[in-house]
Amino acid sequence: MPLTATRGFAMIHTVFVSSHVQAQGPLIERLPDGRLLIEAGGRRVAGHPPARPGPQTSGWKGIIAAALLGLSALGGGASQLRADTLLNVSYDPTREFYREYNGWFARWWQAQGNPAATIQTSHGGSGAQARAVIDGLAAQVVTLALASDIDQIAARTDLIPEDWQSRLPHNSSPYTSTIVFLVREGNPKGITDWDDLIAEGVQVITPNPKTSGGARWNYLAAWGYADRNGLDPKDFVGALYRNVPVLDTGARGSTTTFAQRGLGDVLLAWENEAYLALAELGDDQFDIVVPSISVLAEPPVALVEGRLTDANRPLATAYLEQLYSPEAQAMALRHYYRAWDISAAAAEDVARFPELERLPIADFGGWARVQPEHFGDGGIFDQIYQGQ
Amino acid sequence: MARTFLLRQPTPMPGWGLSFGVMALMLSVIVALPLSVLLWRGFIDFGAGAMWEVVNRPRVWSALGLSFRAAFVASLFNLVFGVLLAWVLVRYRFPGKRIIDAMIDLPFALPTAVAGIALTAIYAPNGVFGSAIQSTFGIRVAYTEWGIWIALIFVGLPFVVRTVQPVIEEIDRETEEASATLGASRLRTLVRIVLPMLAPGALTGFALALARSVGEYGSVIFIAGNLPNVTEIAPLLIVIRLEEFDYDGAVAIAIAMLTISFTLLLAINLIQIWSRRRMGAV
Numbered sequence: 001m002p003l004t005a006t007r008g009f010a011m012i013h014t015v016f017v018s019s020h021v022q023a024q025g026p027l028i029e030r031l032p033d034g035r036l037l038i039e040a041g042g043r044r045v046a047g048h049p050p051a052r053p054g055p056q057t058s059g060w061k062g063i064i065a066a067a068l069l070g071l072s073a074l075g076g077g078a079s080q081l082r083a084d085t086l087l088n089v090s091y092d093p094t095r096e097f098y099r100e101y102n103g104w105f106a107r108w109w110q111a112q113g114n115p116a117a118t119i120q121t122s123h124g125g126s127g128a129q130a131r132a133v134i135d136g137l138a139a140q141v142v143t144l145a146l147a148s149d150i151d152q153i154a155a156r157t158d159l160i161p162e163d164w165q166s167r168l169p170h171n172s173s174p175y176t177s178t179i180v181f182l183v184r185e186g187n188p189k190g191i192t193d194w195d196d197l198i199a200e201g202v203q204v205i206t207p208n209p210k211t212s213g214g215a216r217w218n219y220l221a222a223w224g225y226a227d228r229n230g231l232d233p234k235d236f237v238g239a240l241y242r243n244v245p246v247l248d249t250g251a252r253g254s255t256t257t258f259a260q261r262g263l264g265d266v267l268l269a270w271e272n273e274a275y276l277a278l279a280e281l282g283d284d285q286f287d288i289v290v291p292s293i294s295v296l297a298e299p300p301v302a303l304v305e306g307r308l309t310d311a312n313r314p315l316a317t318a319y320l321e322q323l324y325s326p327e328a329q330a331m332a333l334r335h336y337y338r339a340w341d342i343s344a345a346a347a348e349d350v351a352r353f354p355e356l357e358r359l360p361i362a363d364f365g366g367w368a369r370v371q372p373e374h375f376g377d378g379g380i381f382d383q384i385y386q387g388q
Numbered sequence: 389m390a391r392t393f394l395l396r397q398p399t400p401m402p403g404w405g406l407s408f409g410v411m412a413l414m415l416s417v418i419v420a421l422p423l424s425v426l427l428w429r430g431f432i433d434f435g436a437g438a439m440w441e442v443v444n445r446p447r448v449w450s451a452l453g454l455s456f457r458a459a460f461v462a463s464l465f466n467l468v469f470g471v472l473l474a475w476v477l478v479r480y481r482f483p484g485k486r487i488i489d490a491m492i493d494l495p496f497a498l499p500t501a502v503a504g505i506a507l508t509a510i511y512a513p514n515g516v517f518g519s520a521i522q523s524t525f526g527i528r529v530a531y532t533e534w535g536i537w538i539a540l541i542f543v544g545l546p547f548v549v550r551t552v553q554p555v556i557e558e559i560d561r562e563t564e565e566a567s568a569t570l571g572a573s574r575l576r577t578l579v580r581i582v583l584p585m586l587a588p589g590a591l592t593g594f595a596l597a598l599a600r601s602v603g604e605y606g607s608v609i610f611i612a613g614n615l616p617n618v619t620e621i622a623p624l625l626i627v628i629r630l631e632e633f634d635y636d637g638a639v640a641i642a643i644a645m646l647t648i649s650f651t652l653l654l655a656i657n658l659i660q661i662w663s664r665r666r667m668g669a670v
Contacts, residue, residue: 127631134633152633208614210628246531247614249627256505261530262514377632385447385616 085118086315089139091126091213091299092252093273097175097335098143104331105322109315117315125250126213133159133304140308140316143301145213147171148367150302159306173298174323175337178358179221181289182258182267182274189265193291194225197266198239205264207254208247209375214297215251216375218268221295223374224359228293238384259286270297272336275352296358423646429636430643439640447617448625448641455622456648458533459601462540463548467594470548471586477549478556492549495542500606507539508611531613536621539607544597551593552586559585587663595656602649 028044029037037046090098102119109117122129122137126145133139134156144150147165154160165172183191189202197204207215219237226236246263248254251273258267259281266289269277274288301320308316322328326344333339333349342350364370374380430439442448477489495503511518511529518529529535559582567577605623613619622645629638 125631127633131630131633156633208628211624211631213631245613245615247616249609249614249624253610261508261512263512263531375632377629377634377637382447382616 084115084312084315086120086141086312086319087137087139088119088121088141088143088319089129089133089137090121090123090143091129091145092123092250093214093270093276094143094299095121095123096276097332097337100331100335101323101328104327105319108322108327109318112318114315119319125211127211133157138307139304140312141301141319142304143299145299146216146367147298147300147361148371149213150300151367153304157306159304160302161305164302165300167303168301168320169324170340171298172300172302174301174320174328175299175332175339176358177271177297177299177337178294178356179218179268179291179297180271180274180294181291182269182277182286183265183289185285185287187287187289191266191289194222194236194240194293195229195231197222198236198243202243202266203245203264204240204243204266204268205246205248205254205258206244206268207251208249209381211249212251212254214270215254215268216370217270217295217297219374219381220361220364220370221268221291221293221359224295224363225291225293234380234383237380241381241384271338271353275336290354290356293357293359296360298361426639426642426646430639434636434639438636439643442637442640443644447620448622448644450617451620451622451625452641452644452648454533454536454620455602455645456652458536458540458621459544459598459604462537462544462601463594463598465537465541466544466548466597467590470545470593470597471552471590473545474549474552474556478553492546494546495544496546500543500604501610503542504539504607504610507542507607508535511535511538511611530611531619533619535611535613536608536619539611540601540604543604543607544601547596547600548590548593551596552589555586555589584663584666588660591656591660591663595653598656599649599653602645 027036027038031037031046035046035048037044088098088102098121102121106117106119122132122139124132126149129142130144130149130152133142133153142150142153142160150160150164154162154164161167168174170176181191181197183189189196191197191202196202206218209215209219222237222240223233225231226233246254246257248257251270254267255269255273255277257263259277267274267277271288278286278288301323303316303320323332324341326341329339329341329343330345330349333342333345336352338353339345361367361370365373372379430436443452473492477485477492508530509515511521513519513522513528513530515530521527521529527534529538563581564577567581568574572580603623605621605627608621609624612621612624614621614624622641626638626641626645629635629641
């Protein structure tokens with residue numbers, strides 16, 4: 001008898017591989033024995049569809065039952081997460097990197113003899129993502145733009161231990177970046193270093209460091225330059241922000257303002273964002289200018305210990321540890337992050353980055369000091385805009 | 389016989405208990421509960437004095453002033469042109485009328501961020517309208533208060549049109565004809581007959597548009613420029629507070645906005661009651 005299989009639509013289906021292990025993915029085939037063949041994490045998995053709900057209740061009883069079910073699902077959502085699902089709460093520009101890494105990691109995880117894992121990543125502004133975790137988003141892993149955002153989770157909840165940053169190598173930052181300048185093709189204003197940004201008639205585009213975590217590095221890089229060159233940092237940064245005609249709320253908004261709206265002469269950007277902009281908008285429109293000095297921007301990662309169970313701890317731990325593997329490091333380099341291990345990376349991904357002095361956050365006193373002093377309510381950044 | 393307290397007048401319509409119950413539950417869960425949590429956090433947890441300290445600063449006042457001023461200007465514009473638009477849509481026949489009628493709802497349906505990005509693209513210094521306006525009138529629209537007005541006009545327009553439209557449909561043309569046959573000029577008919585009938589509906593639309601645009605964040609944020617003390621709107625200050633994990637500060641500014649909005653809406657409602665009284669029962 002020929003094997004008859006009905007081809008279904010590419011809808012996402014959930015199947016039970018065994019009584020405890022489930023996988024999700026687009027349907028490939030309905031097998032004749034009632035099992036479904038789906039694609040999960042780049043692999044084909046066959047399993048039974050979830051059992052239909054019991055005898056059909058009719059009318060309002062059904063509605064009430066459904067409503068109660070919905071309510072109980074809301075209440076118990078966190079506890080029902082299975083061992084083989086993982087939610088990574090990340091920030092905006094890592095979208096492309098983690099899409100690739102998740103696929104690679106899911107394959108690696110199975111190759112180690114583990115059941116298939118479903119990995120989800122949520123992206124948004126770093127601060128907003130941290131707040132979501134504080135307010136109860138059931139993340140097992142956070143990968144944010146700033147250590148201070150993870151510090152906030154640690155300080156406001158007991159989900160993350162205080163010493164989280166010392167638990168993984170390189171300050172828990174598997175990849176780093178820095179702040180560079182994106183200027184218009186041919187650099188018409190002749191911008192080469194930070195002191196060119198405070199000149200009369202130069203317009204600088206950078207987001208508001210109060211709303212954009214990433215933009216705090218921009219501010220600190222300017223501060224560090226002034227400090228190193230015997231200038232008064234507060235005056236210098238103040239002069240720089242007086243040349244800012246638009247304060248967008250996020251990094252992507254600033255990139256749009258600069259690239260699409262044609263506003264400003266120079267965009268202060270994360271290096272990975274600057275290369276991404278070149279790749280997406282064409283490198284015949286913009287040039288990257290690397291200043292004499294910048295910051296060591298460390299987007300750190302951490303386990304959300306309070307959301308781990310014995311069952312999902314190995315998966316979450318491996319997920320972060322594998323970020324330091326040669327393959328993942330090569331991926332980070334390909335996505336324009338500066339990574340530590342170049343053994344598996346393509347030569348052109350490594351050669352792209354020029355050497356420059358990058359000031360670590362410790363030089364500014366650490367986030368615990370920098371955050372309230374510069375960006376807190378009434379802090380130095382607020383003072384720039386007072387008395388104007 | 390003891391008089392029993394009746395919650396309602398007896399009516400032949402069934403379903404009173406159920407529908408009242410659903411209404412009370414929905415209203416308390418969806419509206420009353422979040423608002424009371426907000427007020428609780430503000431007045432009980434944080435304290436009125438501390439809240440006043442957060443709000444009573446030049447930067448907050450300038451943001452609140454900008455938000456309410458821009459919302460007022462935009463709603464006033466929408467009041468005039470929304471009534472005109474509704475009038476044209478009801479009273480005249482022309483090709484493409486249905487399409488235009490459907491387009492009025494677009495600002496309802498469009499995500500506000502999309503609207504903001506689209507408006508900024510058009511009104512930016514290198515945009516189609518933006519460059520033309522700048523070279524003709526010397527006005528920069530995007531990244532100034534003008535831009536905020538444009539965004540708020542966009543989001544508020546359907547509120548006026550959609551509240552006034554059914555009122556115009558209800559107006560009996562015979563009253564206008566009677567006015568004309570009695571010798572009233574067109575202007576007199578318009579001012580003494582038509583406008584008083586439109587006034588309550590138009591005011592409601594104005595109030596809705598105002599309430600909507602005061603709190604508008606998504607579309608304004610792209611076109612405003614967001615410079616402190618200049619083009620920084622009050623909802624952005626709330627977001628900034630949240631970014632600082634300063635929930636109390638955010639609640640304080642939110643309550644300040646709520647108080648001002650409530651006062652404004654109350655005033656508009658009083659004007660409405662007054663205008664209805666003056667008109668007689670409508």
